[in-house]
Amino acid sequence: MGELARDVGYAARLYRKSPGFAILTTSLIALGIAANTILFSIVDAVFLRPLSVSHPEQLVRFVGTAPGSPGNAQYSYPFYDMICDRNQAFSDRLAGAVGTAANLWIRHPQIS
Numbered sequence: 001m002g003e004l005a006r007d008v009g010y011a012a013r014l015y016r017k018s019p020g021f022a023i024l025t026t027s028l029i030a031l032g033i034a035a036n037t038i039l040f041s042i043v044d045a046v047f048l049r050p051l052s053v054s055h056p057e058q059l060v061r062f063v064g065t066a067p068g069s070p071g072n073a074q075y076s077y078p079f080y081d082m083i084c085d086r087n088q089a090f091s092d093r094l095a096g097a098v099g100t101a102a103n104l105w106i107r108h109p110q111i112s
Contacts, residue, residue, distance in 0.1 A: 060090070 015022035053059065064075065075083075080096040087094060 050056065051059075075096065077096075080094075084094050
């Protein structure tokens with residue numbers, strides 16, 4: 001414990017000799033802590049928390065394929081709207097995503 005007190009005293013003396021360095025290092029440490037907190041908050045919200053649905057085991061994803069297309073076919077918004085109107089198989093809301101989920105359509109039956 002005596003060695004730690006000596007090291008802290010030495011650091012305090014150095015910081016008093018050069019206050020600009022003390023402000024810079026303290027600011028950098030605070031910036032690092034803030035960046036770490038923000039990053040963890042994003043990772044926690046996106047990857048670690050469970051989905052906010054009542055029965056996640058009942059989630060269904062359907063994907064269409066187009067003849068001659070190497071990947072999955074994309075549906076238009078009018079097609080999505082038609083599926084929402086004629087939905088008899090799914091009990092709750094339907095969601096559609098385009099591309100990398102930049103556009104997300106959610107239509108809840110009780111709202112519309």
